[in-house]
Amino acid sequence: MVKTRFAPSPTGYLHLGNARTAIFSYLFARHHGGKFVLRIEDTDRERSKKEFEEMLLKDLEWLGIEWDEFYRQSERFDIYRKYVDKLLESGHAYPCFCTPEELDKEREEAQRKGVAYRYSGKCRALTPEEAEELKRKGKPFTIRFRVPDGEEIVFEDLVKGHISINADDFGDFVIVRSDGSPTYNFVVVVDDALMGITHVVRGEDHIPNTPKQILIYRALGFEVPEFAHLPVILGEDRSKLSKRHGAVSVMNYREEGFLPEALFNYLCLLGWSPPGSEREIFSKEELIELFDLKDVNSAPAVFNREKLRWMNGVYIREVVSLERLYEAILPFLESAGYDVSDEVYVKKVLERTRDAYDTFSEAVDKLRPFFVDDIDIAPELWSRLEDMRSYEVLSAFVRKLENRSIETPEDVKNLAKEIQKELGVKPKEIWHSLRIALTGQLEGVGIDVLLSTLPKEKVILRINKVLEKLS
């Protein structure tokens, strides 16, 4: 059975690149009817934070990625210890007493000579007795994995294809720090093996780690899994997407009012496209059905916020149900201070204005006239009202409104038509007068929609207020 995992370290918010990795890993498992594991990689005590872990979980849930098993590496140190001992016993690992300063020197030396840095292997030759002696003296030490000389390590990556790296390029690496905590390259192997991970799906920044891990799999007698290294996501300037590119965490998009369905869909299309189809809008179920790692592009992709925006708009106006839209947008309207107690009214507004915005924070802006009665009219818009025959138009409107019921946008259009005929004004004068009087803006939602949805008393009140000032 296929089993994949997503293994973030809780050192920051869920990044878009990691989110896409999680999605692809999840999709691949589900596509094959397999299991998906979430594992928190918190072996680095310094940088791991509980609050980041909580955010990670929240964002994953929000995106609709559900996991079958959950682990935290900090709770598994005993297990790792056991496997370290195994490697020590079999001679695949040895204690190293070199200090960070000595190692820095070696690195500088290599840099100067223009060769790839690798640990000198100074402590390799230590006899067990010498090592014991140093330990007794309280000298701090790390444990290193013994890398076989000159070995060419090859693997077939599911995305990148054939990859070959020589062991001489890296040399003996640390698997246990001097504080006794195990390092990433070691625990990842123990965990993936013990958890039965069949396909390791992760970012391509892990390619250089893969040969090291393969060596550990072998030393421990574990079966080596399949690997799939996904290209990274780039910012507009083609460098790896990072904080300096602005909004790059899932949280940013959640807070700005994007739908998780849309973000999920967009992220899938970054580096993947369904074979033989030009469609772009897919539900999660369809993606599970269609997704395969072999269709993932091996070149890095640039994140395009504008396209995500467009897709979110498509979801808002065409894909999600009114019920879903209501549920998702409500917190935004509430925190803007709008009165949303009348559910029927709110839904009526939403139903009629779905084509007016692409995100919820934009919706808060565009929908203000439906919820807030204080209309601020800027001086330059006042002069526009004065330039037009606004007074005549608006008073005619109020007069007609008084003994008539307005239910639909059509009703408003008919009313406007009558006034146009009676007063002989230009259509634009009518609409612009109404727009400024009712919203204080020059653009926004359709005035026919606003006027037919807003309670009549409020319309009359707003217009009268303007008429007073105009006279």
Add this chain to the structure above:
RNA sequence: GCCCCCAUCGUCUAGCCUGGCCUAGGACGCCGGCCUUUCACGCCGGAAACGCGGGUUCAAAUCCCGCUGGGGGUGCCA
């Protein structure tokens, strides 16, 4: 520096494996038009790409080599 990976419109991509159907298709964005008595939505049209140089072949976006460019890695981070 050294190691690894990658290369089609500004961006995401189809086509590449299995050369001819490619006058290179779709999408975002951009430009123009239509619809519209307002604002949007929608619809129609347009500009826009095979990085460069060598091969192989009757034929190359597709196969091979080199160059250039981009990305990643080079930790007692993950």
